[in-house]
Amino acid sequence: xxxxxxxxxxxxxxxxxxxxxxxxxxxxxxxxxxxxxxxxxxxxxxxxxxxxxxxxxxxxxxxxxxxxxxxxxxxxxxxxxxxxxxxxxxxxxxxxxxxxxxxxxxxxxxxxxxxxxxxxxxxxxxxxxxxxxxxxxxxxxxxxxxxxxxxxxxxxxxxxxxx
Amino acid sequence: xxxxxxxxxxxxxxxxxxxxxxxxxxxxxxxxxxxxxxxxxxxxxxxxxxxxxxxxxxxxxxxxxxxxxxxxxxxxxxxxxxxxxxxxxxxxxxxxxxxxx
Numbered sequence: 001x002x003x004x005x006x007x008x009x010x011x012x013x014x015x016x017x018x019x020x021x022x023x024x025x026x027x028x029x030x031x032x033x034x035x036x037x038x039x040x041x042x043x044x045x046x047x048x049x050x051x052x053x054x055x056x057x058x059x060x061x062x063x064x065x066x067x068x069x070x071x072x073x074x075x076x077x078x079x080x081x082x083x084x085x086x087x088x089x090x091x092x093x094x095x096x097x098x099x100x101x102x103x104x105x106x107x108x109x110x111x112x113x114x115x116x117x118x119x120x121x122x123x124x125x126x127x128x129x130x131x132x133x134x135x136x137x138x139x140x141x142x143x144x145x146x147x148x149x150x151x152x153x154x155x156x157x158x159x160x161x162x163x
Numbered sequence: 164x165x166x167x168x169x170x171x172x173x174x175x176x177x178x179x180x181x182x183x184x185x186x187x188x189x190x191x192x193x194x195x196x197x198x199x200x201x202x203x204x205x206x207x208x209x210x211x212x213x214x215x216x217x218x219x220x221x222x223x224x225x226x227x228x229x230x231x232x233x234x235x236x237x238x239x240x241x242x243x244x245x246x247x248x249x250x251x252x253x254x255x256x257x258x259x260x261x262x263x264x
Contacts, residue, residue: 007166011174022185048215065237072241076248086188094187102180109172116168118218136224150235158242
């Protein structure tokens with residue numbers, strides 16, 4: 001019973017924070033929405049017994065992405081200035097497309113009988129590490145190259161010309 | 164009634180389409196990148212739920228990869244936004260027309 005109530009509370013929190021994220025005209029409120037949505041999803045991952053992923057999510061999303069976002073808001077002068085609202089045409093077209101996709105995917109999920117053959121159980125972190133070094137070693141190395149490229153690229157792009 | 168895989172899949176679909184709505188309607192580059200982050204968050208939740216309910220840890224590995232890609236995308240995207248702001252004093256996407264004529 002407690003898990004059901006917890007799931008619905010966290011789900012409502014995530015959806016509410018997501019609505020704040022996509023609709024707020026103040027970018028700091030949108031950033032707060034991202035932080036709260038990340039924390040709610042981390043809580044849901046705890047409910048799924050994926051403790052390591054929940055910790056990684058809090059570390060990267062709340063610790064890194066939101067802080068980067070605050071810097072971007074600060075450096076582009078949006079602390080006081082509110083962003084422009086979308087035009088009504090854009091709201092109707094974008095909202096309609098997103099809603100149609102939501103109905104389509106939800107319909108497919110509900111029609112298709114999904115028979116999970118396992119209850120969520122904690123995967124030992126040793127097993128995750130072993131998988132990263134055996135079966136998934138190629139994507140792991142590719143991600144390391146991607147992160148290096150992103151690191152160098154972000155510095156070069158943001159630094160600008162030297163005077 | 165218990166919380167099953169379907170609940171998590173529907174929730175991540177809702178979060179994904181919310182992020183998609185943000186990508187469609189936002190006119191500010193920073194706000195658009197934040198909406199992309201919400202999409203990545205929904206995908207990570209989807210992978211985790213699938214991995215845990217089907218008992219296949221490979222999904223967890225891919226959730227970690229998605230979080231890493233989201234961090235890389237945020238770093239490069241926000242660096243680009245700052246570089247554009249330095250040149251144009253504005254990050255309104257409707258007025259970013261320097262690459263078209």
